[in-house]
Amino acid sequence: MAPKRESGKLVAENRRARFNYDIEEKLEAGIALKGSEVKSLRDQKGSIAEGFVTIRDREAYLVNVQILEYPQAHQQNHAPLRERKLLLHRREITKLDTKLTQKGYSLVPLSVYVKNGRIKVEVGVEDGIEDKVVAAIGNAAKTGQIGDGKIFVRAVEQVIRIRTGEEGEAAV
Secondary structure: OOOOOOOOEEEEEOHHHHHHOEEEEEEEEEEOOOHHHHHHHHOOOEEOOOOEEEEEOOEEEEEOOEEOOOHHHHHHOOOOOOOEEEEOOHHHHHHHHHHHHOOOEEEEEEEEEEEOOEEEEEEEEEEOOOOHHHHHHHHHHHOOOOOOOHHHHHHHHHHHHHHHOOOOOOOO
């Protein structure tokens, strides 16, 4: 008889997103995976550091998340950077879509874990207009802790204008 797996085992975590951004809301989502992806994730061969969530055709997709190939799968292996569908209720997707249409909000995966034998993704709604790092640089520059300060204040203000869409077409 196979040993039971512990519930809630952490597979991958996006610590940078938790540190850099203010996470306003979190929710748990299932993820549609192939068999080789499940095996690879159980061996902790995945990275969500560069990942984000997008909504198309009233469906949520996890993009730019790398799950390495499982060596024993051979021909049935998967593409490491393919888009993966998130399993959410319709009302959750419409709620997230309304958040995404507001300026400055984005969806990021915070962690991937095993819960009751299933792979789950914790998704966070973050306010990316002025993240903590940019705010800290701006505060340090204003108080004079960083050299002249004027250059950094202008740089921080420009980043904020670009992110809010006030300057050019480069709204992030």
